[in-house]
Amino acid sequence: MRITMIDDGIAFDGASPEERPLGGAEKAFARLAAAFAARGHEVSAITRNGTQAVIEQVAWLPWDAPRPPETDVLIAFRKARLLSEVEDARHHCLWLWDHPSSLAAEDERAHLARHKPTLVFTGETHARALKTDILPSRVIVPGVADIYRTTQEAADVPTVAIVTTHPLHGLQRILRLWRDGVHPVRPEAQLHIYSAVLRRALNAGQTDQEALKSVFEEVQAAQADGVHVRRPQADPEMADAYAHARAHLYPVNVREMYASTLAESQAAGLPALVRATGGASAQLLERVKNGMSGYFTPDDEAFVNLAAALLDPEGAVYRNLAREARSLQRSRGWADAAMEFEALWD
Numbered sequence: 119m120r121i122t123m124i125d126d127g128i129a130f131d132g133a134s135p136e137e138r139p140l141g142g143a144e145k146a147f148a149r150l151a152a153a154f155a156a157r158g159h160e161v162s163a164i165t166r167n168g169t170q171a172v173i174e175q176v177a178w179l180p181w182d183a184p185r186p187p188e189t190d191v192l193i194a195f196r197k198a199r200l201l202s203e204v205e206d207a208r209h210h211c212l213w214l215w216d217h218p219s220s221l222a223a224e225d226e227r228a229h230l231a232r233h234k235p236t237l238v239f240t241g242e243t244h245a246r247a248l249k250t251d252i253l254p255s256r257v258i259v260p261g262v263a264d265i266y267r268t269t270q271e272a273a274d275v276p277t278v279a280i281v282t283t284h285p286l287h288g289l290q291r292i293l294r295l296w297r298d299g300v301h302p303v304r305p306e307a308q309l310h311i312y313s314a315v316l317r318r319a320l321n322a323g324q325t326d327q328e329a330l331k332s333v334f335e336e337v338q339a340a341q342a343d344g345v346h347v348r349r350p351q352a353d354p355e356m357a358d359a360y361a362h363a364r365a366h367l368y369p370v371n372v373r374e375m376y377a378s379t380l381a382e383s384q385a386a387g388l389p390a391l392v393r394a395t396g397g398a399s400a401q402l403l404e405r406v407k408n409g410m411s412g413y414f415t416p417d418d419e420a421f422v423n424l425a426a427a428l429l430d431p432e433g434a435v436y437r438n439l440a441r442e443a444r445s446l447q448r449s450r451g452w453a454d455a456a457m458e459f460e461a462l463w464d
Contacts, residue, residue, distance in 0.1 A: 119463070121154050122186050122204050123147065124164040125195040131165065132173035135263065139314065139350035142378025143215045146260050147195055150459070151176045153261070153452035157460075162186045164203070191463055193238075198229040209463040210235035217373050218248040236462050243401040244375040258459060259404075260376065261452035262385040265357045268448075269386040271440060272361045277307040277429045279365040280388070282350075282379040285313055285333045288369025291418075292393065293336045293345065299422030300429070301343045307429045308344040310363070311337070312356075316347045353382075360386035364436045365428040366412075368392045370399040380405045384412070384447040389428060389439035393421050411443035 125147050132152055135145045151163045155175035162177045164185070171178045179186075185204050192207035194200035196215050212235040220226060230253060237255040239245040245257050279300075283289060289311070296309050316337055319325035325334045337347060351359065356379075360366070366383045368390055380390060384405060390412030392402055398414040406412040415421040427435040 119460075120160045120162075120186065120188055120190045121193065122162045122164065122189040122191070122207065123151050123193045123195065124200045124203055126166060126181065126197065126200060127195075129166045129168060131167045131169075131171055131178040132163070132176050133171075135353045138352050139356075140352070142376065143196065145263070145353070145378065146215070149261060149263055149452045150193075150455060153456035154459075157453065157456055162189075193459070194235070198226040198233075198235075201229050201233040201235055211238055211459070211462060212236070213238045214244065215240060215376065217375060218244070221248070221252075238459070238462075240376040241401055241404045243404060247375070256458070256462060258455055259450065260378070260381070261450050261455040262381055262448065263353055264451060265353050266360070266382045266385040266448070267451060269357045269361050271387055271444075275364055275436070276362055277304060277431055278363040279307065279309050279367050279391075279425060279429060280359065280363045280383070281309065281311045281313075281367050282383075283369055283371065285311075285316055285330060285337075287371040287374075288393065289313075290333050290336050292367055292369060293333075293340050295393075295418055295422055295425075296345065297340055297343045299418075300425045303422075303426040304429045305344070308346060309340075309367075310359070311345065311347045312350045312359075313347055314350055317349045320347055356382065357386055360388040363388055365425060366390045367425065368402070370394050370396065370402060372399065375401055377402055377405050381447075384443050387440045387444040387448075389413075389436060389443060391415065391421065391424055391428065393418075407442070407446050411439060411446055413439075 130144045132148045134140050135148055151161050152174040155161045164179045166181050168180050189204050189207040191209045192204045193211045193213055195213050198212055201210055210233045237253050239257045240260055242257055319334050360383045366388045390406045392414045394414040408414050413424050427433055
């Protein structure tokens with residue numbers, strides 16, 4: 119089958135996940151393309167990358183290159199208007215990643231009406247967010263890269279907790295709970311925040327983004343309490359970071375539909391601690407097995423107590439949850455997702 123995949127976001131190709139930090143959406147695009155090629159399909163992937171290359175048997179094409187002359191299946195990523203970039207495809211799929219409210223825009227609706235694609239969602243909660251049956255649809259849960267699924271438990275896991283969420287999505291409250299509740303109980307513990315925007319601001323000594331100023335000031339003050347800001351890394355380094363931590367602290371963001379870093383850390387065996395004071399998020403319940411691979415905490419007191427327990431080097435909470443996370447959360451790879459996509463046109 120001749121498959122063309124297309125995305126018009128940032129520049130990346132199939133080598134990017136191994137070489138540099140990349141968003142979950144872009145990594146998913148690259149991993150699925152490689153999985154299709156490994157299953158014998160002829161795959162072309164079009165992105166904003168400026169150079170042409172063949173990587174893992176996928177032909178990566180820059181945006182301005184001529185479109186493939188023949189396409190059996192077109193997979194447009196995130197935006198309905200990309201369906202019109204390859205006119206003669208026999209099958210059309212629109213693979214959605216973010217909240218589907220964007221499909222309500224008039225120009226998006228026009229492309230949907232013209233091509234009548236199959237809509238592909240990342241989970242049941244994602245599919246329900248559309249609130250209408252305008253087109254045939256399917257839920258295909260993304261896979262997780264093998265490097266996370268094969269990560270082994272470190273011989274000596276330090277007392278480190280990790281945060282990967284955007285600074286504006288609940289980080290400030292987590293910082294305060296860390297400083298006021300967790301750190302006094304575990305003064306040896308460290309909180310590693312993976313954030314490119316905060317790392318740049320710390321290097322510069324300031325931020326010019328008004329929305330970030332209060333978070334930035336909180337981070338500056340928290341460095342005396344074991345808080346470190348690190349640049350996000352490529353997949354090999356992030357898999358290693360997850361193996362050398364005891365908790366993934368995660369605030370609920372109701373607009374987030376998949377939570378890729380949470381899926382990856384779970385597969386790597388890192389227990390999750392989700393701050394869910396407004397109620398357990400349905401989409402995150404699809405990522406974390408509550409009570410087995412992590413916990414959803416109903417209030418701040420529970421969050422602090424469980425964080426301290428996970429960071430206890432003598433306690434069994436971390437070991438039990440990590441063992442269950444590796445057992446329950448690493449079975450689904452990208453080959454599984456590719457096979458489910460194939461069923462859309464077989």
